[in-house]
Amino acid sequence: MLKRYIWLAVATVFFTFQMWVGNANALDLSPETRTLPLNAEGDTVVLSLKEIKKGQKVFNDTCAQCHALGMTKTNPDVNLSPESLAFATPPRDNIEAMVDYLKKPTTYDGFIEISEFHPSLKSADIYPEMRNITEDDLYDVAGYILLQPKVRGEQWGGGKYLR
Numbered sequence: 001m002l003k004r005y006i007w008l009a010v011a012t013v014f015f016t017f018q019m020w021v022g023n024a025n026a027l028d029l030s031p032e033t034r035t036l037p038l039n040a041e042g043d044t045v046v047l048s049l050k051e052i053k054k055g056q057k058v059f060n061d062t063c064a065q066c067h068a069l070g071m072t073k074t075n076p077d078v079n080l081s082p083e084s085l086a087f088a089t090p091p092r093d094n095i096e097a098m099v100d101y102l103k104k105p106t107t108y109d110g111f112i113e114i115s116e117f118h119p120s121l122k123s124a125d126i127y128p129e130m131r132n133i134t135e136d137d138l139y140d141v142a143g144y145i146l147l148q149p150k151v152r153g154e155q156w157g158g159g160k161y162l163r
Contacts, residue, residue, distance in 0.1 A: 029151070036146045037094035045095065047143045057146025058137045062119065062129045062147075070148055070157040078108050081157030082149050097144035099135075 031046050038045040047055075059067075066073050070080035078084055086093040089110035092101050105118040119127035121138070148156040 029147075033150050034147065036143055039094050040091070040097040045143075047140075051140045053142055054137070054149060055140035055142070055147075058133065058141040059144050063131065063141065069152070069155060070077065070145070076158070079157035080145055080148070082146075084157065087144075093146070095139060095142045095146065098145060099138045102138045102142065 020111060029052065030047070034047045034049075035044050036047060037043075059098065067080055072078050072080070078088075082093060085091065085098070088108050090097060092098050103121045105114050105120045106112060107114055107120075115123040118132050119131060121133065123131075124130040
């Protein structure tokens with residue numbers, strides 16, 4: 001019985017420590033870290049701390065069930081790493097492109113529209129979690145997704161991409 005309590009205490013300390021170091025506090029993020037690509041033309045934007053927090057909430061509530069830590073449960077070969085997003089057709093490596101994808105998702109090669117298989121604004125009738133998502137929410141979650149490689153490093157996307 002005592003062993004059980006010791007293991008419980010050790011596990012509690014371990015998981016508390018992981019939560020503490022695993023999640024970067026938005027207050028610790030410098031403007032340079034929060035600077036992300038806005039569009040394919042090379043414009044950038046500095047996300048506010050409020051946008052990051054909102055993006056994190058929307059991601060955790062709506063996306064994380066299939067994309068925990070930037071991986072994709074339904075297709076482990078495609079993740080949310082910068083490289084995977086950049087090599088998609090069209091590229092999804094900036095906020096505007098990611099928002100466009102979240103409105104009208106397509107396969108990785110861009111040939112087939114997949115809104116009946118991937119939550120999107122277009123498929124809100126099939127995916128109830130998308131019914132209350134606004135344009136601002138899409139912007140915030142896209143920014144959050146693009147920020148994570150800067151915060152989590154190779155942990156984001158399952159460590160399958162090269163630096």
